Amino acid sequence: MAQVQSSTLTLQPAAGAASFALGFPAQVPSLGNLESYISAVHRMPMLSAEEERKLALAWREKEDRDAAGKLVLSHLRVVVSVARHYLGYGLPHADLIQEGNIGLMKAVRRFDPAQGVRLVSYALHWIKAEIHEYILRNWRLVKVATTKAQRKLFFNLRSMKQGFDNFHEAEIESVAAALNVKRADVVEMEQRMGGGDVSLQPLGDDGEEVYGPMAYLSDRSHEPDAVLEARSREHLQVHGLEEALESLDARSRRIVESRWLAVNDDGSGGKTLHDLAAEYGVSAERIRQIEVQAMKKMRQALASYA
Incomplete structure (x- = not known):
């Protein structure tokens, strides 16, 4: 929203919005909230047609910033009134007023x-245009309207939907005819507008952690800690495992490799305890004991290597 200070009135628009500042002697005190701002702008005196013409000429011919500032101040109430009609989009009233003020200032710059015509009639187009742009940028993460025709359909369709939830076939045909657009365009825009917002990081009501889209949309594979962790794990699996196997005697190494590192022709795992018991002429329990001791020794070797 416009912030009125002791010496100048300066707009601070949302990111990406074109703007400029008009500095002039302040006529209202410093304001701290939206209600105070609205109350203050409604107390500002309105200009007569002759006063408005003189101020506009002073700005156009002499670039008198005080004159431009008075034109802006006297029409701030118009922006508040227009912005109120767009509260149904779920965006902050203060931000809507802020964007509308940008449109008002653009209108003052170009007003002849x-x-x-009176400035109020000329400025309405600029005020609404800036508010429309802001809504389209922020109403959804994905823009719902990109072409001029889609933008017109977006704002008209939303106002026409206020009386009912979903269009019936006859209503779709009626809207398409009234707005001179294709039936398919009406259906598509209604579906896009009806899509609910999804929080990327939802929180449970009782404070418990709840997983949302952010949990599976984020890709940590390229983060520095993940890259270092992957490199360390790969190095340990290749070089560390080789050193751990070299710490074993020949029989223990063959048992471990046959049990866990070998793959049969049919794609199944390595040999069983009984297979190795028959090969070495000992019991399956003895093979299991050798395997346990070998694994313990390998873990110690891997810990030292890490």
């Missing part, structure tokens, strides 16, 4: 009193 010689055209025979």
Whole structure:
């Protein structure tokens, strides 16, 4: 929202919005909240047609910033009124007013009193245009309207949907005819507008952790700690495992490799305890004991290597 300070009035628009500042002597005190701002702008005196014409000429011919500032101040109430009609989009009222003020200031820059119209009539287009742009940028993470026709359909369709939830076939045909668009465009825009927002990082009501899309949308594979961890694990699996196997005697190494590192022709795992028992002429229990001791020794070797 516009922030009125002791010396200047400066707009601080949302990121990406074109703006400029008009500095002029302040006529209202410093304000701390939206209610105070709205109350203050409604107390500002309105200009007569002759006063408005003189101020507009002073700005156009002499670039008198005080005159431009008075034109802006006297029409801030118009922005508040227009912004109130767009509260149904779920965006902050203060932000809507802020963007509308940008449109008002653009209108003051371009206003020509010689055209025979009042500033309020000329500024309405600029105020609504800036608010529309802000809504389209922020109403959804994915833009719902990109072409001029889609933007027109977006705002008209939303106002026409206020009386009912979903369109019936006859209503779709009626809207398409009234807005001079294809039936398929109406259906698509209604579906896109009806899509609910999903929180990327939801929180449980009782404070418990709840997994949302962020849990599986984020890719940690390229983060520095993940890269270092992957490299360390790969190095341990290749070089560390080789050193651990070299710490074993020949029989223990063959038993471990046959049991856990070998793959049969059919894709199944290595040899069983009984297979190795028959090969070495001992019991399966003895093979298991050798395997346990070998694994223990390998773990100690891997710990030292790590």
